[in-house]
Amino acid sequence: MINRKRANSQDVAALAGVSQATVSRAFTPGASISAKTRQKIEAAATKLGYQPNIIARSLSKRQSNLIGLLFTNWTHPKAADLLKKITEALTDYGYKIIVQSATSNHQTDDALRDFLQYQVDGVMVFSATPSSEVTTEYARARTPIVLLNRTGLALNTSSVSIDATAIGRHIATSLLDRSHRRFALISADPDSQIVIKMTKAIASITAEHPNAEIIFQRSGIDGYEAGFREINRIWGNQAARPDAIICSADNTALGILAGCKQHLNINVPDDLAVIGLGDIPPSGWKDHNLTTVKIPHDEMVSKAVLTLIAGIEDPSLEPQTFEFQAQLILRGTTRLVPVSTESPL
Amino acid sequence: MINRKRANSQDVAALAGVSQATVSRAFTPGASISAKTRQKIEAAATKLGYQPNIIARSLSKRQSNLIGLLFTNWTHPKAADLLKKITEALTDYGYKIIVQSATSNHQTDDALRDFLQYQVDGVMVFSATPSSEVTTEYARARTPIVLLNRTGLALNTSSVSIDATAIGRHIATSLLDRSHRRFALISADPDSQIVIKMTKAIASITAEHPNAEIIFQRSGIDGYEAGFREINRIWGNQAARPDAIICSADNTALGILAGCKQHLNINVPDDLAVIGLGDIPPSGWKDHNLTTVKIPHDEMVSKAVLTLIAGIEDPSLEPQTFEFQAQLILRGTTRLVPVSTESPL
DNA sequence: ACATTTTATGCAAGCGTATGCAAATATGAC
DNA sequence: GTCATATTTGCATACGCTTGCATAAAATGT
Structure with a gap:
């Protein structure tokens, strides 16, 4: 234990025979300092193993270079990808990321307040909605x-x-084009904004179409196993069998598909169309070949990062709202239809 | 814009008619302060929207309550789960997490040095190995x-x-018990310690067994599609067909499986056994039913977190090394074998 | 060589909080 | 009510860095 205490800029200054301020300048890109003294200082610094203390710098500069990332939806199939993308993009801009997890709205607000205490320069929230109290606090800060x-x-x-409305309408019309009339909606989280909007959009389309209807919707069904069980339950009620199932997650849709194939002998897509959401890799695998919705996550993350950075750099900037178009990928779990009657994207 | 600048403890003190030190005490659990003044202060604080500045606190206390998390293997099937578990566990202990991503060894070292600048109390590294220079710097700090x-x-x-050696040996003997002799090893990252150790272990078993051998190993094969392509290539070379493939990832194994079923008409497990690693959910799905290795990630994360906390709380503690036992889950892609000859775990 | 401009350095005052110490106040025993 | 003791409070300093200002040194022009 040679150095009990970490070296600071004072120590380096003493060793290099300059003032502490000069050491600070040596570690500040673009500061006014001569080449020779910089060298002297760097030598002293490496000798002492000196690294600037960013906490102190943050305090002094009143800017932490920290960005809060609040993550809630860890079971999202792209969770890791998103996290990586966000982390790396923000790192490229010179920020460090501090992550928190939240599972309830209560936790969301608490976590966001924690971020404020850490003097973050900005915050990104994935799949959660803060309370208006908290957003007000943020606006104030x-x-x-x-x-x-x-x-x-x-x-x-x-x-x-x-744009959940657009994709919802598109799904509905595509199914109608394929002569499906009895829609079932299956989702994990009933509070998901996307699901709510899609449901509304689908309902608005079926309302305009004779015979077509949403025969039921159920939420709380999350994952392959849950889907597998759910299709058994659904098919058990012969009176209320849908001829199309729209699922808020590919995983669940794949479980439904497995159920169709194995126990129930349901002919997909002729007896039943199945549509997922997310286009996870297995959906594209040849043995599943699930029709699903592809979401442009990468573009969305890039846009979110750029928006955040812009907001940090210019605090007077007005909040901006972006909606990206999702894409319906028609594969094997929906019928083919003559190209001429295909509705355009 | 009522309050251009954030309120600090001075402002609260002024409003509450006490000293700054007293405000500080009001926000320090267990500090000596009377109930009345605390109330006064809390009233003033909420009025001003005051939140303690943790950056300043960190500087003053010389402890940041920050833990660095360096993540490299984002394609790990459990990446999101691990991250969530780590984040939540450390949060429960009162720490905040700074994440960084690294893809090269160089980046690993840089990221770790960044952490040090942020005065983190400890660091957790997932699937990467720092240089000894950096670990020395950490020891010094x-x-x-x-x-x-x-x-x-x-x-x-x-x-x-x-314990990669143990599971490697177990896999090898299990395959031998099932009369497989020609092993192929497929992995994503050739530098993965686990792969290296497993390979050695398997080699040491085949070496003792007449006729058994590792006929080849290939790395850089990552993911379903890659596995799908790879099995086609492998089977194309009739002279060098394996009768068992051990894969460093379930994804890849599932791709191989799909290839076997679709184009090649390979009878799994009789012509070819396939073993994955990781036990991701689809492996257990009825349509795949992949034999694989289950890794006790949850226990490992808990242990890692506890170890880190222990190291932070007692800096004189010696480093500790833990190896957990992985479990071979025999499913449909390996032959059944009479129970009596089954080798024990 | 001198005056003038440019560049480099030092000084000192913050940034917002914690905390040891001393002073002040409250508490309790008698 | 008094005194000893326990509890609260305030004062002042420290944490390690940045930065405006002033000064010193170096560079430039004539």
Whole structure:
């Protein structure tokens, strides 16, 4: 134990025979300092194993270079990808990321307040909606928030999400084109904004179409096993069999598919169409070949990051809302249809 | 814009008619302060929207309550789960997490040095190995590191990993018991310690067994599609067909399986056994039913977190190394064998 | 060589909080 | 009510760095 205490700029200054301020300048890119003294200082610094203390720097500069990332939806099939993308993009801009997890709205607000205590320069929230109290606190602190996968319109907060209404309408018309009439909607989280909007959109289409209807919707069904069980339950009620199932997650859709194939002998897509959401890799695998919705996550993340950075650099910037178009990928779990009657994207 | 600048403890003190020190005490659990003044202060604080500045606190207390988390293997099937578990566990202990991503060894070292600048109290590294220079710097700064999925023995660093040798031997003997003799090894990252150790273990078993051998090993094969392509290539070379493939990832194994079923008409498990690693959910799905290795990630994460906390609380603690036992889950892609000849775990 | 501009350095005052010490106040025993 | 003791409070300093200002040194022009 040679050095009990970490070396600071004073120590380096003493060793290099300069003032502490000069050491600080040596470690500040673009500061006014001559080449020779910089060398002297660098020598002294490496000798002492000196590294600037960023905490102190943050305090002094009143800017932490920290960005809060609040993550809730860890079971999202792209969770790791998103996290990586966000982390790396923000790192490229010179920020460090501090992550928190939240599972309830209560936790969301607490976590966001924690971020404020850490003097973060900005916050990104994935799949959660803060309370208006908290967004007000953020506005007061002039710390920008960007919501990913939620819309922040009502909160006067920037957000990046998909145009759930458009894709909902597109799904509905595609199914109608394929002569499906009895839709079932299956989702994991009933509070998901995307699901709510898609449901509304689908309902608006079926309302205009004779004989077509949403015969039921169920939520709380999450994952392959749950889907597998659910299709058994659904098919058990002969009176209320759908001829199309729209699922809020590919995983669940794949479980439904497995159920169809194995126990129930349901002919997909002729007896039943199945549509997922997310286009996870197995959906494209040849043995599943699930029709699903592809969400442009990469573009969304990039946009969210850019929006956040812009908000940090110019605090007077108004919140911005972006909606990306999702894409319906028609594969084997929906019928083919003559190209001429195919509705355009 | 009522309050351009954030309120600090001075402002609260002024409003509450006490000294700044007293405000500080009001926000320090267990500090000596009377109930009345605390109330006064809390009233003033909420009025001003005051939140303690943790950056300043960290500087003053010389402890940041920050833990660095360095993540490299984002394609790990459990990446999101691990991250969630780590984040939540450390949060429960009162720490905040700074994440960084690294893809090269160079980046690993840089990221770890960044952590040090942020005065983190400890660091957790997932699936990467720091250089000895960096671990020395950490030792000097008395900041503990815990490696997850790597062994830190050589670096005098704590680590939590699996006993790859044991599971390698177990896989090999299981295959031999099932009359497989020609093993192929497929992996993504050739530098993975686990793969290297498993390979050695398998080799040591085949060496003792007449006729048995590792006929080839290939790395850089990562994911379903890659597996699908790879089995086609492998089977194309009739002279060098294996009768068992051991894969470093379930994804890849599932791709191989799909290839076997679709184009090649390979009878699994009789012509070819396939073993994965990781036991991701689809492996257990009825349509795949992949024999694989289950890794006790949850226990490993808990242990890693506890080890890190222990190291932070007692800096004089010696580094500790833990190896967990992985479990071979025999499913449909390996032959059944009479129970009596089954080798024990 | 001198005056003038440019560049490099030092000084000192913050940034917002914690905390040892001393002073002040409250508490309790008698 | 008094005194000893326990509890609260305030004062002042420290944490390690940045930065405006002033000064010293170096570079430039004539």
